[in-house]
Amino acid sequence: MIQWTEPARRLLNEYCARSRPVLAGAGADVEEVNEDLRRHVEEEVGHAGVSLVTEEDVRRILVRMGEPPESLRSSIAPPARASATPGVGLLFPGVFLPLITFLVEAVFAPSAGALFDPFPTWLHWVAVAAVPVINWIVWKAAREQKAAHPSLLAWSNAAALGICIYYSVMYIGFIPYAFLAVIFFGSGLLPLAPYIALGATAVLGIRYRRSFAPRKFPRVWIGVVGSIALLLLVQFPTAATYYGLAKSTSEDPDTRAHGIRVLRWFGDREVMLRACYGSLRRELNIDLIRAFASDGRDVSADQAREAFYRATGRPFNSEPPPELYTRAGRWTMMEDEFAWDEGLGGQEVAQRVKGLSLMSSRMDAVAEPDAALVYCEWIMEFKNVSRMQREARAQVALPPGAVVSRVTLWIDGEEREAAFGTRSQARKAYEEVAVVQRRDPILVTTCGPDRVLMQCFPVPPNGGVMKVKLGMTVPLILPTAERGQFLWPKFIERNFALQPGVKHDLWIESTSALANGISKAAQPQSATRPFALRAAIPDSELSGKGHLISVARDPLVTEVFANDDTGETFRQRVQPRAARKVKRVAIVVDGSSNMEPHAQAIAAALDKVPAELEAALFIAGHDGESFSETLSTESTERQRVFKERISRTSFQGGQDNVPALEAAWDLVSQTEDGCVLWIHGPEPVLLSSENGLRQRLERNPWRTRIIELQAGHGPDRLIEKLDGYTSIERTPRMASFSDDAERVVDSLTQSNSGFELKRERTKAAAEGRVASLHVKRLWARDESLRLSAAHQQQEAGTLAARNQLVTPLTGAVVLETKEQYDRHGLSPAEAGTVPSVPEPAVYTVFAIGLFAWLLLRRRNQRVTSRVGRS
Amino acid sequence: MDEFFDNWTVQVRKGLLELCILNALADEERYGYDLVKTLVEDHGLGVTEGTVYPLLSRLRVAGLVASRLEESSTGPARKYYSLTREGIKTMDAMNTYMTELNRNVNRLRKKAGA
Numbered sequence: 001m002i003q004w005t006e007p008a009r010r011l012l013n014e015y016c017a018r019s020r021p022v023l024a025g026a027g028a029d030v031e032e033v034n035e036d037l038r039r040h041v042e043e044e045v046g047h048a049g050v051s052l053v054t055e056e057d058v059r060r061i062l063v064r065m066g067e068p069p070e071s072l073r074s075s076i077a078p079p080a081r082a083s084a085t086p087g088v089g090l091l092f093p094g095v096f097l098p099l100i101t102f103l104v105e106a107v108f109a110p111s112a113g114a115l116f117d118p119f120p121t122w123l124h125w126v127a128v129a130a131v132p133v134i135n136w137i138v139w140k141a142a143r144e145q146k147a148a149h150p151s152l153l154a155w156s157n158a159a160a161l162g163i164c165i166y167y168s169v170m171y172i173g174f175i176p177y178a179f180l181a182v183i184f185f186g187s188g189l190l191p192l193a194p195y196i197a198l199g200a201t202a203v204l205g206i207r208y209r210r211s212f213a214p215r216k217f218p219r220v221w222i223g224v225v226g227s228i229a230l231l232l233l234v235q236f237p238t239a240a241t242y243y244g245l246a247k248s249t250s251e252d253p254d255t256r257a258h259g260i261r262v263l264r265w266f267g268d269r270e271v272m273l274r275a276c277y278g279s280l281r282r283e284l285n286i287d288l289i290r291a292f293a294s295d296g297r298d299v300s301a302d303q304a305r306e307a308f309y310r311a312t313g314r315p316f317n318s319e320p321p322p323e324l325y326t327r328a329g330r331w332t333m334m335e336d337e338f339a340w341d342e343g344l345g346g347q348e349v350a351q352r353v354k355g356l357s358l359m360s361s362r363m364d365a366v367a368e369p370d371a372a373l374v375y376c377e378w379i380m381e382f383k384n385v386s387r388m389q390r391e392a393r394a395q396v397a398l399p400p401g402a403v404v405s406r407v408t409l410w411i412d413g414e415e416r417e418a419a420f421g422t423r424s425q426a427r428k429a430y431e432e433v434a435v436v437q438r439r440d441p442i443l444v445t446t447c448g449p450d451r452v453l454m455q456c457f458p459v460p461p462n463g464g465v466m467k468v469k470l471g472m473t474v475p476l477i478l479p480t481a482e483r484g485q486f487l488w489p490k491f492i493e494r495n496f497a498l499q500p501g502v503k504h505d506l507w508i509e510s511t512s513a514l515a516n517g518i519s520k521a522a523q524p525q526s527a528t529r530p531f532a533l534r535a536a537i538p539d540s541e542l543s544g545k546g547h548l549i550s551v552a553r554d555p556l557v558t559e560v561f562a563n564d565d566t567g568e569t570f571r572q573r574v575q576p577r578a579a580r581k582v583k584r585v586a587i588v589v590d591g592s593s594n595m596e597p598h599a600q601a602i603a604a605a606l607d608k609v610p611a612e613l614e615a616a617l618f619i620a621g622h623d624g625e626s627f628s629e630t631l632s633t634e635s636t637e638r639q640r641v642f643k644e645r646i647s648r649t650s651f652q653g654g655q656d657n658v659p660a661l662e663a664a665w666d667l668v669s670q671t672e673d674g675c676v677l678w679i680h681g682p683e684p685v686l687l688s689s690e691n692g693l694r695q696r697l698e699r700n701p702w703r704t705r706i707i708e709l710q711a712g713h714g715p716d717r718l719i720e721k722l723d724g725y726t727s728i729e730r731t732p733r734m735a736s737f738s739d740d741a742e743r744v745v746d747s748l749t750q751s752n753s754g755f756e757l758k759r760e761r762t763k764a765a766a767e768g769r770v771a772s773l774h775v776k777r778l779w780a781r782d783e784s785l786r787l788s789a790a791h792q793q794q795e796a797g798t799l800a801a802r803n804q805l806v807t808p809l810t811g812a813v814v815l816e817t818k819e820q821y822d823r824h825g826l827s828p829a830e831a832g833t834v835p836s837v838p839e840p841a842v843y844t845v846f847a848i849g850l851f852a853w854l855l856l857r858r859r860n861q862r863v864t865s866r867v868g869r870s
Numbered sequence: 871m872d873e874f875f876d877n878w879t880v881q882v883r884k885g886l887l888e889l890c891i892l893n894a895l896a897d898e899e900r901y902g903y904d905l906v907k908t909l910v911e912d913h914g915l916g917v918t919e920g921t922v923y924p925l926l927s928r929l930r931v932a933g934l935v936a937s938r939l940e941e942s943s944t945g946p947a948r949k950y951y952s953l954t955r956e957g958i959k960t961m962d963a964m965n966t967y968m969t970e971l972n973r974n975v976n977r978l979r980k981k982a983g984a
Contacts, residue, residue, distance in 0.1 A: 019920070022924070023924050023927075026924050026928060027928050027931065027932075028923075028924040028925075028927035028928045028931065029927045029930070029931055032927045032930070033923045033924050033927045036902060036923040036926070036927070036949065037919070037920070037923055039902070039903075039946045039947075039949065040902075040903060040906065040919055040923070042945060042946045043903045043945060043946065046944070046945045064918070064919075065918050065919040065920045066918030066919070066920040066921065067920045068920045068921060068923075068924045069920070069921055210931065
């Protein structure tokens with residue numbers, strides 16, 4: 001090891017420093033020559049064999065070496081390309097232009113808005129931002145011929161080169177437009193930024209390497225290929241999503257299934273949602289990755305929505321809209337303001353619209369225990385904080401067997417009643433007034449058994465409020481003659497948000513005792529309303545398992561009647577439900593992913609299928625294929641097979657239930673004692689036509705039923721399409737899914753399955769207690785459905801409209817002016833004919849009921865005291 | 871006379887040194903210290919290391935010479951020089967020119983009877 005004295009080192013440094021001006025003037029690389037000279041001195045020292053280098057040693061060597069002569073200055077001028085120092089001119093194309101482009105895109109997103117998103121992942125953001133930064137550092141290092149980590153900087157330069165090449169390729173389709181813009185408008189430089197930056201980055205890299213020669217640097221192509229590969233790699237899920245979406249629209253079922261599998265494995269949720277919200281169409285011809293991955297195939301929003309459901313098992317609108325175009329907040333705000341509502345005036349709830357929310361929700365219900373019914377009014381207030389008028393749309397689940405009998409809209413603080421007309425009449429009036437004239441209507445139509453679609457337009461912009469009311473007449477479910485059950489209505493699907501802290505304020509009153517499943521419910525009591533319950537519950541709770549109210553009733557009251565002003569009498573009887581004998585059942589289980597949490601409950605319920613039944617199990621799943629079983633009577637073996645089938649099922653994505661339902665129907669519909677039990681989750685997208693099922697339900701000599709039980713909360717398009725068919729029996733959700741599943745399986749053979757209400761119109765003198773006109777409304781609903789099933793649509797529609805009911809054949813619409821009503825052949829309900837809380841006649845009923853209850857109580861007390869004495 | 875001659879030799883050497891360096895590298899890659907020593911001592915060109923290293927650097931910057939470093943177990947890393955493709959072409963052109971120049975100079979000297 002050779003040691004240097006400090007003076008020796010200082011002398012060498014002074015020699016090098018003295019040489020600098022001459023070397024720079026000679027066109028040599030100053031640092032390089034100094035390094036060479038130092039190395040040479042060290043070699044000399046080594047050859048001399050000294051172990052301690054003194055000032056004298058160095059001086060002797062330097063004298064012999066001589067200083068670089070001044071004559072070198074006037075030597076042959078070095079060739080022009082010899083200059084390693086990058087000029088200031090490189091700063092604009094290499095640093096400022098890429099920086100400006102990045103900032104403009106990040107803030108205003110012109111490319112993302114008009115062409116395609118250049119920053120699909122965070123790495124793309126970082127990559128593009130890195131180009132000007134790297135170029136600046138490289139430029140500075142090359143000029144000063146000094147770098148802390150020269151190799152790292154060379155790698156960075158190569159990576160920046162790769163990033164520029166990547167974006168140059170991505171923007172290649174836009175070059176002609178950019179040139180035209182530059183030529184004719186003098187602007188359009190930004191799309192050319194990748195190409196300009198590419199050239200500048202390459203020149204900077206060359207200069208930098210020359211500046212640090214003879215240092216050995218990594219090969220440029222490795223860094224270039226590496227950065228491009230990395231960008232492509234992180235974009236793989238995006239490309240796979242484009243590929244999967246394109247394949248999922250294929251005519252070929254195998255290709256379609258392949259596309260759905262790709263979406264399940266690699267699909268990027270954000271990209272899928274963008275496709276669902278219709279923001280991808282414009283990008284196809286410009287976005288090369290998408291063009292290649294999707295093979296030029298365009299995917300419509302509807303197709304994307306179907307693919308999203310098939311892949312994820314969730315409706316697209318169950319998730320908030322993607323931050324369109326860019327993740328930058330500012331652009332998102334613009335989207336918020338100007339996003340067009342595709343579902344406006346349509347028959348679907350469609351996607352959530354921004355700025356629209358439910359401000360308050362209130363439900364008031366009055367029970368008539370003797371008549372075994374409840375009248376419930378739901379008042380909602382919507383608020384719109386966007387700058388556009390908005391339409392509030394919601395699918396509402398009615399209590400089982402309920403019918404909408406009143407619709408009210410507040411216009412200028414006044415309540416306006418709805419007109420009831422045929423479905424097409426009401427919709428046409430709504431579309432014309434709402435969508436075309438943009439005035440104040442509301443439309444309510446059915447969209448499946450026990451569900452209605454409510455549309456209100458316009459909710460005024462800039463904080464405007466719209467207030468509506470839905471009144472519904474609800475028959476109680478009667479598991480026993482002493483107890484009726486009432487379920488509150490709830491949202492199935494909505495296009496508006498709920499304001500933070502909004503709860504549903506519930507109130508129900510009755511002349512008899514009430515019990516509830518509502519946690520924290522208060523029970524106010526007063527002289528006029530002896531029994532009442534109040535609660536405020538969040539939507540998640542109401543929409544979840546639902547809330548059951550038990551209404552005590554006098555079991556001895558088996559008949560009530562109501563007289564209308566035309567002198568007609570409507571009688572209602574409470575009688576044991578006539579059990580329909582079932583000998584064979586085909587059970588269809590939805591194989592969608594949202595059913596997976598219920599698999600065990602289903603298996604447990606299937607274990608309880610009575611041994612005397614012939615049963616078969618169908619799993620609707622595996623992308624169109626169904627497992628199927630023939631009817632089996634050997635119960636032990638059957639239970640084993642069913643359990644194994646359920647445990648083997650991989651609940652995935654969203655599955656089409658129609659093929660399995662058709663097959664199940666065909667298996668059991670040959671005789672009069674068969675039925676289909678359909679256990680399913682929400683199906684927000686109809687995956688195949690329901691026409692085959694419609695035909696079976698219409699040509700149904702044995703009145704084969706489909707008993708359906710839905711697990712989970714959400715819309716089901718198939719159920720919606722089967723609106724009006726009496727052979728579809730919905731199972732109300734009154735408890736946990738496992739309890740409800742077991743209950744419905746038990747009901748297949750139980751002879752005692754509660755009580756039912758039979759209503760009739762009669763001219764004979766009625767006996768029994770007087771009830772409100774809701775009895776007549778429920779009769780009219782039943783009769784209208786019966787007429788409709790008997791293909792007497794005209795009569796069915798007229799009857800429902802006359803009784804101011806929303807049925808599959810009628811709708812309710814509130815318009816603004818008399819002229820609007822007249823033009824559409826409608827007339828609004830008159831104030832005296834609409835139900836209210838409480839119904840005027842209900843006061844009488846209340847009084848009678850209260851009197852009867854007091855009498856009964858007094859009698860019971862007497863009996864008790866006699867027994868006590870004896 | 872002496873001063874004039876000294877200036878003249880400086881001018882001639884200055885022009886020839888680069889050609890000498892290129893020719894010294896014509897056949898093989900050479901280790902810098904060795905190359906410099908050869909030029910300084912063997913051929914008696916009358917140059918010092920202080921002159922040769924700047925010229926080598928200038929040739930490298932001009933793209934005529936390439937260099938690479940190789941670690942050495944006995945001392946500092948060794949720097950090897952070789953001709954680039956352009957360096958070979960330039961050297962050939964310079965040699966041709968030099969031959970032509972020599973021929974013309976000799977012809978003139980013969981005419982003058984020198």
